[in-house]
Structure formats: C-alpha cells, structure tokens
Amino acid sequence: MCMAANQSIVQVREIIEPHQTNPEEVITPGIFVNKIIKIETPIVESKAIAEGLIYP
Amino acid sequence: MINSLLANVIKGWDRNTMASKIAKDLPHGAYVNLGIGMPELVSQYVEEGQEIIYHSENGLLGMGPQPNENEIDLDLINAGKKPVSILPGGSFCHHADSFAMIRGGHIDFCVLGAMEVSIKGDLANWSTQRNSSSRGCNGFSCWSQKCICYDSTFN
Numbered sequence: 001m002c003m004a005a006n007q008s009i010v011q012v013r014e015i016i017e018p019h020q021t022n023p024e025e026v027i028t029p030g031i032f033v034n035k036i037i038k039i040e041t042p043i044v045e046s047k048a049i050a051e052g053l054i055y056p
Numbered sequence: 057m058i059n060s061l062l063a064n065v066i067k068g069w070d071r072n073t074m075a076s077k078i079a080k081d082l083p084h085g086a087y088v089n090l091g092i093g094m095p096e097l098v099s100q101y102v103e104e105g106q107e108i109i110y111h112s113e114n115g116l117l118g119m120g121p122q123p124n125e126n127e128i129d130l131d132l133i134n135a136g137k138k139p140v141s142i143l144p145g146g147s148f149c150h151h152a153d154s155f156a157m158i159r160g161g162h163i164d165f166c167v168l169g170a171m172e173v174s175i176k177g178d179l180a181n182w183s184t185q186r187n188s189s190s191r192g193c194n195g196f197s198c199w200s201q202k203c204i205c206y207d208s209t210f211n
Contacts, residue, residue, distance in 0.1 A: 030117075
C-alpha cells in the first residue's frame with residue numbers, strides 16, 4: 001500500500017537501529033515511508049468497539 | 057562564454073574526480089540511483105556525516121562501496137554486475153519493486169552514464185551494437201521525472 005501512496009504515514013510499536021534489520025527480511029523499504037508515528041501500546045480496535053468508543 | 061566552457065571540457069576531469077564531485081553535490085538523505093559504468097564509482101566517495109541511500113536497479117537499496125577482496129559476495133552485485141556491499145538498514149527487493157521505486161518517483165537523483173552529450177546537453181545514450189553486453193535503450197526512459205546527473209568522459 002505504501003508503494004502506491006504519495007504520502008505514507010506508518011504507525012509502529014518500536015523503532016530500531018538500522019543495523020538491526022536483515023536486508024532479506026525488509027518487506028517495505030523506507031523509501032516508501034514518509035512519516036513514522038510510534039505508539040507502543042495501540043488500542044485494539046475490537047476492544048474499543050466493545051467498549052462503545054467512537055472516533056471523535 | 058562557450059569558449060570558457062569548452063576549455064573546461066577539453067581539460068576534463070578523470071573518472072574518480074568526476075565521481076567525487078557528483079558525490080559531493082548529492083544532498084544529505086537523498087535516494088540516488090547509480091547507473092552502469094562510471095556512475096558506479098560515485099558510491100566510493102561519500103563524505104563522513106553525509107548519508108546517501110544508493111539504489112541499484114537489480115534490487116538493492118542502501119548499497120555500499122566496493123568490498124575488499126576477501127569480503128566479496130558474488131550474490132551481492134550492482135546493476136553493472138560488479139561486487140558491492142550493503143550498508144546497515146539496507147534492503148533487497150524484487151526487480152519489479154525496484155522499478156516501482158523508480159517509476160513511482162521515489163528516487164531523488166539518478167547518476168547516468170552517457171555515450172555522447174552535445175555542448176547544449178543533448179544526450180545520446182542508447183545503442184544497438186551487438187558486440188557490447190550492456191548497451192540497449194538504457195534506463196533513461198524511466199528517469200524523466202526527477203533530477204539527473206550525466207556522468208561521462210568527453211573525448
């Protein structure tokens with residue numbers, strides 16, 4: 001999906017150092033990513049729905 | 057004006073000087089494709105503190121300089137079929153994904169070898185000669201979107 005977008009914003013749980021990635025395991029190279037937002041404990045959507053939370 | 061330009065052309069730079077000048081011109085953080093031939097030398101001249109992410113169309117992103125002889129891995133080659141290295145954070149990708157980066161306009165610069173360039177910048181970069189392994193229409197057809205550096209010696 002990132003490949004097709006003009007701007008891609010990626011939500012991640014963890015940001016690691018470059019040398020910690022294996023070149024063979026990278027699925028989406030950074031060239032397709034414009035912004036990164038780190039959220040360590042994201043809300044699980046099914047739980048949020050069960051609790052009746054809605055987007056503002 | 058043209059005379060002074062001609063004087064520079066005749067004097068010329070050698071291959072390594074040209075490669076180092078191009079490397080210095082590239083902005084920090086740029087994604088740069090290196091073409092076959094002289095452009096391959098550019099990755100040898102990255103200055104300290106300058107991060108350039110080199111792309112090779114055979115499926116390499118984060119390509120490093122030529123390795124020492126004892127570190128050569130023949131599965132790790134650039135588009136010119138010469139051994140290269142991969143820098144931390146680099147990745148391998150499919151040939152089609154590699155061209156998606158190119159055609160999708162994600163690459164900021166391309167360093168391209170030219171066969172002939174006129175004084176006005178007109179470019180001849182394809183050939184159909186049979187006795188050469190890497191001639192053809194070249195990648196130029198894919199590179200029309202962004203900035204391109206020509207890299208060639210003038211004879």
